Amino acid sequence: MTTPLRRRQVLGLGLAGLGTAVVGPLLWDRVQHSAARAQPAGATRLGSVGGVADLELVASATPGRLPGGPATLLTYNGRSPGPLLEVNAGDQVRLLLRNDLQEPTNLHFHGLHIPPTGSGDNVFLTVPPGGSFSYEFTLAKDHPAGLFYVHPHHHGHSADQVFGGLGGALVVRGNLDRIPEVAAASESVLVLKDFASADGTAEAGMGMGMERMLGREGPLLTVNGELNPGLAIPSGGLLRLRLLNASNARIYRLALEGHRMVLIATDGGAIATPEALDELLLAPGERADVLVQGNQTPGSYRLLNLPYQRSGHMGMGQVADAPQTLATLNYAGSVAPLPLPKTLIPVAALPQPExxxxxxxxxxxxxxxxxxxxxxxxxxxxxxxxxxxxxxxxxxxxxxxxxxxxxxxxxxxxxxxxxxxxxxxxxxxxxxxxxxxxxxxxxxxxxxxxxxxxxxxxxxxxxxxxxxxxxxxxxxxxxxxxxxxxxxxxxx
Ligand SMILES: [Cu+2]
Known part of the structure; x- marks a missing residue:
């Protein structure tokens, strides 16, 4: 999931020259946990084998580094975002959550169609500090293929824990992935998340009450825990960007320089017909699956977050008035041109409401x-x-x-x-x-x-x-x- 950095750009927030601006990879070596389960510690990707996904996430406060100095980040398995979880429709999922935090937590399987009770998507559960819980459910064979989101959902702690770094992407493979044009695309999952700066600043000059009322945004815009990672595309190639807004409150208005983004799925479901977009609005918790064609002059193009004024800010807080760079698409090599899909998966009309x-x-x-x-x-x-x-x-x-x-x-x-x-x-x-x-x-x-x-x-x-x-x-x-x-x- 993590793409090597091609070029690092420190955001224009007075952080220039402060050196490494990486959250995820730096934490790689800091994982001390070793479970009895067959998972490499610090793995960036955890998946299922033979129809069974046996996963473990350890939530902890982990020393790390942000631009501006050392910071304590909230992590799963030492990483923010947590490892990419990848399962198939029809899989049996067992996910052990261990809580090494000093406060209660739990998990929400955002977007999955699974029972809300028992050991399923049960947000009424509390996993106390030092405790653990085994989430167990089976995905239906016809569960939609898509990008989902695993994050804490313990009422009263959700925002603190997500803003602090907890969360990760969950990919369910299935019907959409078997469409030939989609299968031929290379794929990057991009977890978009803002962080407070190392000194804890969310929105400077505002009291905590006001920050929380508006919803906290941080000045550090990361993709998979990195500032401005590189994404590679060959001339003629097709790149599938799977975008997750894992931020606490930030709404992204995304555009890719020189390219249109061809929407193929919204949240957890494919659409029927691809739809070319010049920009894409992504609120917290929303996902979008887009295809990008490598059909421009070879070079580097920025994935941008365009200015977006959330309602109610009334001039308070930080509203960037210039586009911010999230990642950079770099052309490398060439392939015979890959076509876009013409149709995807029908979306049936729901019955008339009762x-x-x-x-x-x-x-x-x-x-x-x-x-x-x-x-x-x-x-x-x-x-x-x-x-x-x-x-x-x-x-x-x-x-x-x-x-x-x-x-x-x-x-x-x-x-x-x-x-x-x-x-x-x-x-x-x-x-x-x-x-x-x-x-x-x-x-x-x-x-x-x-x-x-x-x-x-x-x-x-x-x-x-x-x-x-x-x-x-x-x-x-x-x-x-x-x-x-x-x-x-x-x-x-
Ligand atoms: Cu709200």
């Missing part, structure tokens, strides 16, 4: 401490009792907010009644966007995380398939989630 529900996302001032205890978590927030609510209520793990029937289909109106953007995420079942601000979506696509801008209203449709149990929906700006923007869904 009912429509409305979810209003907002913030609330001056909430009583009793009501906000769950929302505040361990982080504290200052700002005089400000939190976030869905339909007027902050998260309470002991309250069921929404009850649905197994196999039923519903439309959900996600209404952002706030002044901030709120990327909406539903666990376990993917959804389709029906309309945005009353305008129908051009192409059906599978989503599990969706940017909903301030003031916007989006209609999504979801069928609650296969699994009963309790799960959640929430804002994937994880500071907002920890501050209460989450609801409990019971599927009966």
């Amino acid at each position: 009912r429509t529900r409305r979810f209003s996302l907002a913030h609330a001032m001056g909430m009583g401490m009793g009501g906000m205890q769950h929302g505040m978590g361990g982080g504290g927030m200052g700002g005089g009792g400000m939190g976030f609510v869905i339909n007027g209520q902050p998260f309470d793990p002991d309250r069921i907010d929404t009850r649905v029937s197994l196999s039923s289909t519903e439309d959900w109106l996600i209404v952002n009644d706030d002044v901030m953007d709120h990327p909406f995420h539903l666990h376990v079942n993917p959804f389709q966007v029906i309309s945005r601000a009353g305008r129908p979506e051009a192409q059906r696509r599978w989503k599990d995380t969706l940017q909903v801008k301030a003031g916007e209203e989006v209609r999504i449709r979801v069928t609650f398939k296969d699994f009963t149990g309790r799960t959640v929906y929430h804002c994937h700006n994880l500071d907002h989630e920890d501050l209460g923007l989450m609801g409990v869904l019971q599927i009966d």
Whole structure:
């Protein structure tokens, strides 16, 4: 997964000349853990063998280095991002999580269609400090192939732990990978994540309460833990970039100099027809799979993060006014031109909804401490009792907010009644966007995380398939989630 650095660029944030700007590779040698399992310590990639994935992730605070000095990073197996996990549809997955942190944690299998209960995608579990838990589930044989996201989801700690470095990509291989043109492409998984600088600065000049209210962004923009890694493409070649926004709150607006990005999958699902894009917006938790053709004059081209103003910033915090370089695409060699696929995988229309529900996302001032205890978590927030609510209520793990029937289909109106953007995420079942601000979506696509801008209203449709149990929906700006923007869904 990690591409050798061709050229390092230190971001224009007063960090020039501070030397190595690498998070992941530096941590490679620092892994001290040796498990009884057949995994090389410090491996960048862990996969399944013979239909069984036997995986282990150790969450710990690891000494590392960021531009500006030494820093403590939160890592899986000594790495941030954690090792790339690679499994096949139909695999039996056993994943032992060991918690070497000083606080509770757990795992969420973001985007996977697996049970939300027991040892599945159960975010109500607590793995205490020094404890461990074995997540065990089987992926259906027809589970969508795609890019998924493993990250901590312990309410009150999610944002701190993701912002500190915990998270990693999970690839499920399947039908999309067998399309000949897609199979012929070379592939890079790019985990996009911003870090606070070594002195802990997220957004300079703002109190912690305000940072958390907006959602913390860091000034160091990394790809697979590196600043400006190189990506190689031959003339005529096809490169499949699998993009994951693993940031706490940062929304990326991506563009590749001189090239269009040809979208083939959104979140965890292929689309029906490839779609050429000049730029791509990726909110936290969102993924996109794009093909890039090596059809330009050989040279170097930057993968850029274009300026994006999150709603509600009102001039506060860092909003870059110039494109920032994330990675560099370098031409090397040539091959006979590889074609783009013409069609991908049909996305069937969901049945007509049996009912429509409305979810209003907002913030609330001056909430009583009793009501906000769950929302505040361990982080504290200052700002005089400000939190976030869905339909007027902050998260309470002991309250069921929404009850649905197994196999039923519903439309959900996600209404952002706030002044901030709120990327909406539903666990376990993917959804389709029906309309945005009353305008129908051009192409059906599978989503599990969706940017909903301030003031916007989006209609999504979801069928609650296969699994009963309790799960959640929430804002994937994880500071907002920890501050209460989450609801409990019971599927009966
Ligand atoms: Cu939010």
